[in-house]
Amino acid sequence: MSALDSREAPFDLVIRNADVATASDRFHSDIGVKDGVIVALGRNLPAAPREIDATGLLALPGGVDGHVHLDQPMPDGMRMADDFYTGTRAAVCGGTTTVIPFAAQVKGGSLRDAVSDYHRRAEGKAVVDYGFHLIVADPTPKVLAEELPQLISEGYTSFKIYMTYDDLKLSDREILEVLSVAREHQALVMVHAENSDCIAWLTDKLVGQGRIAPKFHGLARPAAVEREATHRAITFSELVDVPILIVHVSGKEAISQIRWAQGRGLPILAETCPQYLYLTADDLGRPGDDGYEGAKCVCSPPPRDADNQDAVWRALKQGVFSVFSSDHAPFNYDDPEGKKLGGKAQSFDHIPNGIPGIETRMPLLFDGVRRGKLSLHQFVELTSYRPAQLYGLYPRKGTIAIGADADIVLWNPEARVKINNDALHHAVDYTPYEGIEVTGWPVHCLSRGELLVSHGRYLDPEPGRGRFLPAGAPSLV
Numbered sequence: 001m002s003a004l005d006s007r008e009a010p011f012d013l014v015i016r017n018a019d020v021a022t023a024s025d026r027f028h029s030d031i032g033v034k035d036g037v038i039v040a041l042g043r044n045l046p047a048a049p050r051e052i053d054a055t056g057l058l059a060l061p062g063g064v065d066g067h068v069h070l071d072q073p074m075p076d077g078m079r080m081a082d083d084f085y086t087g088t089r090a091a092v093c094g095g096t097t098t099v100i101p102f103a104a105q106v107k108g109g110s111l112r113d114a115v116s117d118y119h120r121r122a123e124g125k126a127v128v129d130y131g132f133h134l135i136v137a138d139p140t141p142k143v144l145a146e147e148l149p150q151l152i153s154e155g156y157t158s159f160k161i162y163m164t165y166d167d168l169k170l171s172d173r174e175i176l177e178v179l180s181v182a183r184e185h186q187a188l189v190m191v192h193a194e195n196s197d198c199i200a201w202l203t204d205k206l207v208g209q210g211r212i213a214p215k216f217h218g219l220a221r222p223a224a225v226e227r228e229a230t231h232r233a234i235t236f237s238e239l240v241d242v243p244i245l246i247v248h249v250s251g252k253e254a255i256s257q258i259r260w261a262q263g264r265g266l267p268i269l270a271e272t273c274p275q276y277l278y279l280t281a282d283d284l285g286r287p288g289d290d291g292y293e294g295a296k297c298v299c300s301p302p303p304r305d306a307d308n309q310d311a312v313w314r315a316l317k318q319g320v321f322s323v324f325s326s327d328h329a330p331f332n333y334d335d336p337e338g339k340k341l342g343g344k345a346q347s348f349d350h351i352p353n354g355i356p357g358i359e360t361r362m363p364l365l366f367d368g369v370r371r372g373k374l375s376l377h378q379f380v381e382l383t384s385y386r387p388a389q390l391y392g393l394y395p396r397k398g399t400i401a402i403g404a405d406a407d408i409v410l411w412n413p414e415a416r417v418k419i420n421n422d423a424l425h426h427a428v429d430y431t432p433y434e435g436i437e438v439t440g441w442p443v444h445c446l447s448r449g450e451l452l453v454s455h456g457r458y459l460d461p462e463p464g465r466g467r468f469l470p471a472g473a474p475s476l477v
């Protein structure tokens with residue numbers, strides 16, 4: 001801290017000696033911050049009232065996690081463990097300074113009401129900035145003609161649709177209608193691609209045979225059902241002539257369809273997640289003390305096998321994927337509102353789907369940089385720059401540049417960390433990544449110039465300091 005007072009200093013904060021890495025550039029620089037915005041990059045910047053020495057650390061744009069579920073309303077009896085406070089606390093401790101969860105329409109309900117309700121859930125709680133995607137579960141004529149276009153114009157420019165889950169799935173015809181609105185109003189549709197009828201048929205057969213343990217979740221949702229739905233979604237995108245983003249791609253079957261589409265010049269974007277790099281179907285069979293621990297890894301699409309993990313790493317390196325998100329969907333394990341719904345082990349088809357991962361997303365991918373699986377620039381592109389672009393937040397988020405928000409992570413590329421749930425900051429009673437060792441972890445994290453994590457310690461900022469970010473049009477270039 002210098003004796004300068006902030007009224008006379010050109011900066012409120014200077015980060016010294018940073019090794020800055022963006023999606024495209026790498027340079028040594030000081031970073032000058034004023035009123036929460038980066039205002040100068042250069043050597044030997046003048047002194048500021050607050051200074052941080054970044055010697056030996058990478059300075060990265062704060063992560064943008066474009067696929068998280070926080071305090072999302074659930075069917076009766078189920079509850080997400082993280083709300084906007086605990087979820088964003090965990091996010092920033094893992095280097096993520098912007099999150100985009102989902103305002104979910106219920107069938108028979110209004111999309112506008114879902115958005116208003118979701119703002120109430122976020123209010124006074126978020127500690128980092130956030131946008132909203134929409135989930136369109138009931139595309140009535142009113143939703144298509146009025147609500148969606150209005151909401152897009154107000155800054156909700158991306159929405160997710162489902163090809164499975166009874167309470168969320170759309171028919172093929174409905175998907176075409178939603179895509180047409182996206183085309184007309186320049187929004188981006190995110191698609192959960194799994195074939196619902198195939199899953200229902202396989203599930204009924206397995207349950208009928210008494211095969212109900214968590215490991216059968218994987219057999220009920222094989223790669224072929226994801227491949228088929230991915231191909232169908234690509235076909236719809238082609239028919240309507242609109243880009244789509246296939247979310248949580250789990251392995252080589254779906255990747256083959258995406259490569260095929262991209263090779264034909266179709267605007268097919270894709271996302272993958274840490275669970276497809278670090279978990280396999282074997283994890284669904286983990287017995288644990290109670291024979292049910294595999295439930296901790298139940299998510300959809302399910303994790304596959306080592307060969308598929310390799311295929312996902314390869315596709316990341318080759319640019320098949322645009323974004324790397326957590327799909328953080330936090331349910332406690334030992335909880336009657338979580339994985340042990342109603343207080344007991346459940347048949348696989350009744351286990352709440354989803355796993356936590358908002359804090360571990362960036363470290364798990366960064367470990368791949370160290371192992372030569374992708375470059376540092378690709379890491380920034382996948383975790384920050386591209387999600388900011390696609391979800392209409394760039395250049396305010398997603399880069400270190402003059403005029404961008406001072407959302408900066410100072411990252412120790414050498415820190416060796418064994419992942420341990422006790423050290424994480426979500427409100428979930430487990431992590432599926434327990435015991436995995438990674439190299440690279442955030443040391444200091446700033447959101448709009450405010451230090452929220454210092455020397456790895458969460459500084460307990462004011463809940464509600466995080467701001468809602470209305471999104472601009474998706475930038476697909």
Ligand code: DUC
Pocket residue numbers: 069192298299300301327329353354355
């Ligand atoms: N699958 C989803 O589609 N959403 C949340 C979690 C999951 O496993």
Ligand code: ZN
Pocket residue numbers: 192247248300
């Ligand atoms: Zn999904």
Ligand code: ZN
Pocket residue numbers: 067069327329
């Ligand atoms: Zn999800």
